[in-house]
Amino acid sequence: MPELSSTDAVLAELNGAVEAIVANAEEAGDIETLDSLESGAFGKAGPIASARKAIGEVPPHERKLLGLAVQESKTAVETAIASRRGALVDGERSRRLEAERMDLSEVVGEPRVGHIHPLTQAWEELEDTFIGMGFRIAEGPHVETDWHNFDALNIPKGHPARDAFDSLYVNNGDPGSTVLRTHTSPVQIRTMLEDDPPIYIVAPGRVFRRDTADATHLPVFHQIEGLVIDRTISLADLAGTIEEFTQAFFGKGFHSRLRPNYFPFTEPSAEFDIQRPDGSWLELGGCGVVHPHVLKAGGIDPEEWSGFAFGFGIDRFLTIKHGVDDLRDAFTNDVRFLEQF
C-alpha cells in the first residue's frame, strides 16, 4: 500500500497553483493566453486533475475536505477565466466600434424629392372634400363646341354675355363654332346628357380666357364646378350644401352666405361668400338653381327634376392658403417656387 499523501501538502500545492492561475488570468492580455491558461488548469497534468487524483490517496476522513477544495478551486479558476474573457471581448468590441466612429452630420448628398404643384394639392383637397359629401368627379374636354360652352348654358349666339367671357376661339370647323372652354360649366351639360339623374358631381378643370396675365388673372386658370340634380332641389339645398362644404373645407368656425346675383345659367342666382372666424368675408364664387333652359339642354325635364350648380376658382387658394400674392409666380415653373410645397 503506498504511503498516504499528506492532505495538507496536496492542499497547499493546489491552492498555490490555483492562486497563480487566477492571478495570471486576471493579467491575461488576450484570449489566446487565457485559452492556454484554461487548458493548463484543466489538463490531465494540471493542478486540478492532480488534486482530484490525490483524493483517493489521502486518509478517508480527509477525502471529503479535499474533494470540496478541488471543486472550489475549479469554480475559482472558471470564474476568473470567464470574467477575464468577458472583459477582453468587451474591450475588443469597444475598440472595434470606436474605430468605426462616424460624424453623421458629414454625410454627403441631399435627397432628390419631387413636389406636387400646390394647385394640384388644392384641387385634390377640394375633390376629397366633395367626395366626402357624396359627390363624384366629372370631366370634359378643354376644347369645346360653342353650343356646350354657351348656347346650352342659356347664352345664345349674339348675347352680349358671350363677350364678357373673353373667349379664345379655335380654328376648327365653322368659324366661331369651337372655343377653349371659358368655364367648367359645359361639363354640367355633358354630365346631364350622359347620366340620368340624380346627379351629384363636381367638375374641377382647366379653363381659358382671353385675359392678359396680371397678379390675379391668368389666361389659363382652374375652376371647380358643382352640379346636383334631384327631385326636390332648391335654393335652400344649395345654401345648406355650400355651408357644409365651407365647414368641411375651411373648418368649424367658418360660415357662408348667399346673396342675389346674376348668371345666365342659373335662376335664382347667387354669389356666395365665406365668413372667416374673425368675421371678415371672402367672396368665393357663383351659384344658383339651374335655369330651366339649361336643364332642357341637358335633356332633363324641369318639371320632374330640379338642381343647383356652383363654381369657383381654384387658383385663388394659392393666395388664400399659401399667400402667393402674384399668381403668375405659381406658373413660371421655377423649381425654387415649387420646392416650397
Add this chain to the structure above:
Amino acid sequence: MRAVLSWMREFAPIEGEPDQIAAQLTSIGLVVEGVETVGSSWDGIVVARVVALRPHPEADKIQLVDVEAGDGAPVQVCCGAFNMAVGDKVPFATIGTVMPNGMEIAQRKLRGEMSNGMLCSGAELELSDDHDGIMILDPDLALGQPLATVLGVTAETVFDIDVEPNRPEALSVIGIARDLAAKQGVPFALPEPAVPAAGTDAGDVCSIRIQDGDLCPRFAMRVLRNVTNAQSPAWMQARLDAAGMRPISTIVDISNYVMLETGHPNHTFDLDTVPDGQLIVRRAREGETLTTLDGVERHLLVPDGSGIGRGLGDGVIANRDDDPISLAGVMGGFDTEISDATTNVLLEAAVWDRMSIAHTSRRLNLRSEASTRFERGVDPLGVERALDRFCELAAELTGAQIAPGVVVAEPHPIEATVVSTRVHRVNHLLGTDLAADKMIDLLSPIGFDCSPVYNNEAGAATFDVSVPTWRPDVGLEADIAEEVGRHFGYDNIENRVPVSLQAGQLSDAQSARRNILRAFAAAGCSEAMPMPFLAPGDLAAAGLGGDGLTLTNPLVAEESVLRTSLLPGLLKALAYNQHRGNHDVRLFEMGAVYLPRPDGELPDEPWWVAAVLGDADASDAVTTLRFVGAFLGLDLRVKNETRDGLHPTRSAAVIFRGKTIGEVGEVDPSAMEHFEASGRAGWLALQVDPLVAGLSSVPKAKKVSRFPTSDLDLAFVVPNEVPADAVRDSLLKAGKPLTRSVELFDVFRAESLGEDVRSLAFSIRLQADDRTLSDDDVSSARKKMIDEAVKRHSAQLR
C-alpha cells in the same frame, strides 16, 4: 352705378345709416362696393358782400378786399383775384374753416397786410374747374348765410353699386330707390313732372318714321324753344359730380341728370339743323358714313342677313333726305349737335335693339353710359316720362318754352309679359313654404302686378304676374321665384342639405392618375404647369411633325398654337430654370395635348405624363422610367428606336403589354438649342390611358414558394446591336419555370473582348414551387439558358 342717397330720397323716405342701407342693397342683389361721402365740407363758408377794393401797397398780384357778412363789420382779406366789383356777393371762408382740400383758413399777414379769411373760387369749393376768379354769387342771396344752405349743396352719401346685367332698371336712381323702398317697407312714389307747355304743337314741327321696327320698338320726341345754355345750378352740378359725371352745360347736364334719374338716355338735336323736323329710323345702308359729334367719320356696318351679333348692322337716325344724322343709341352726329347758338331743340328718347347697340358700341369702341343702358334694355313705357322730366327741368333752369304734345312712334304695341306662377313651384325652387299672399306682398312693391290666386288646370294654386316693362329679363316662373327670394331675403331661407345616395369616390382612372403624379414626384421630379399654348414653329423646332390647332384670336402670336406634345412646354420650363441658375432641374407634367381631327370634330385630347431631366442623359431617363414602373407596379420596357424630338441614337419606345405607350431617351440637341436649354436633358413621356388601364387591374396573389432559392451569375459577350433586354428576356424564358428573376448587373467594353461587342453579366435566381432544387435542376436550367443566348443572340459565354 353711383346712387346718391339724397336723390333716392326724392322718391322714397329711405331710412337708416349708410352702412345699414348698404347691407340692405347688397341683400337684394345690388352689391355695394363702396360707400362714400362726397361734396362739400363747407362749414364756415358764408355769403359776403364786397364793400371796398384797394391795391396792396407792397404787391401787384394781390389786392385788399373789405368784405362784410351781414354783421355790419367789414373785415380785410388779401385776394389774388381781380374779377369782383364792389357790391358783388362772394363765398367767404371765415377763419377756422377747413376747405374741401383740407387746408385750414387762419388769420395771417401777406406782405404786411392782414388777411382775415379767404374768398373762394369754384375750384377751391370743388364745385367746378374754374380757378381763375372768385365765384360771384346770386346778388339776391342773404348775407351771412352758410353757402351750403343757399346753394342747396350738402355732403352727399353715395353708394357705389355693381349692377348685374339682368337689372337694367337699377342703372337709375329711381330703379334703385324702388327696390330699396320695397326692402325697407317704405312707400315709393314717382311724381309726374310738371311741364308748362306753350306755342305750336310739337306734332306740327317734327315727325318720326320707323322703318326697321325690330331696331326700334319705341321712339318719342318733344320740342323745346328759346333754350339758353349756360352753367347748370350748383345743386345739379354737385349731384352729377357725386354720381361720377362731369358737369358741362345746362342742357348737357339736364340730359345726364335725367338719364341717371330715370335710366333713359336721351338725345338733343338742334331742331334748325333737321329739315322739316323729320326723322327716319333704319339700319345702315351700303357705303354710308356718318361724322359723329366727336368729329370722327364712321363707316357704317350693313346687316348681313344673319340677324346675329355684328350681322345686325348699325342702326341710324336719318333726316328727311334719308342722310344719317345720328348713330342710334351710341353717339349723335356732328352736324345736328346743339351749340351755344341753339335756341330750338328736338329732344328724343327711344328704345333700341339691345344686341345692335351692344355690337355697334363695341365695334366702334364707343361704349358709354347711354349705350350700356340701351344694351341692357330700357323701359319702353318710360320714354315719355323721361322726356317730360327733361322739359320740366329745362323750363325751370333755362326758361325754355316747351311745345305741347309728345310725338311717339311704336311699330308694335308694347305689352307686358305675364307669367303664370304656381305657388308650390316658387316654394320648390326656393326651398321655402311661403303663402301666395306673402309672395304677392313681396312682388307688388317692385312693380310686379299680381292677379288673385286661382287654381290652374292641374289644380295648382296659381297667380298671374304682370312683369313691369323695366324688367326685360323676367319671363319665367324661375325668374319670379328669384324676385320673391330676393325680397324675402336669401338669408331667411333655411339651409337644407340634400342627401346623395351614391358613394362619393374617385373613378379608377382618377385615382390612378393621382398615383402616377406621386410616382413622378417620388422619382424626384417636380410638377410643372406650362401653358398649353405654343408659338408657331415650336413643334417643328422640337422635331415634332404635324400641326397643332391654332387660335382664332390669340392674345399674342407666341401663344397661338395648341400643343400636340408636352415637349416644347417642358423644354421652355427647363430653359427658364437654367437661365436663373437652377441646375439639375427635374420637372414633369401630366396634362392634355390636342390632336386635330377631321371634319371640324373636336380634337382628341389624350393625356400624357412627361418628365424632362436637366443635366442628365438617356440612362437617367431610363432609371426614372424604371422607378416609375416599379412604383406603379407596371412592367414598362424599352425598345430602341428613333423618336421624333429625341436624340436619334439615344431614344427608345416604352412598351407596356406589347404596345408602344411612350418614349424615353435624351432630348434632340437641336431642340435643346432652339429652346435655349443647355447641356443634355433626359426625356420620358408616357400616355396616361394605358397606365391607367394597367393600374386598374387588380393583382392576384401568387403563393410564395417555401423552397430554397439557388443563385447563379452568367456573363456573355454580346454584339452591341443586340439589346441587353433581349438577352435578358431569352434567359428568363429559357430557364422557365425555374427562373424567378434575371437582372443585368454589369456591362463592360474592352479591346480584349473584341470590336462592337460588350460583356453583359446577369444575376439569375432559380426556385421551384414544389421542391428543393437538385444539382441537376440547376445545371439543366443553366445549360438551357446559355444555349438560348448563344443560339439566338450570337452570345459567347465568358
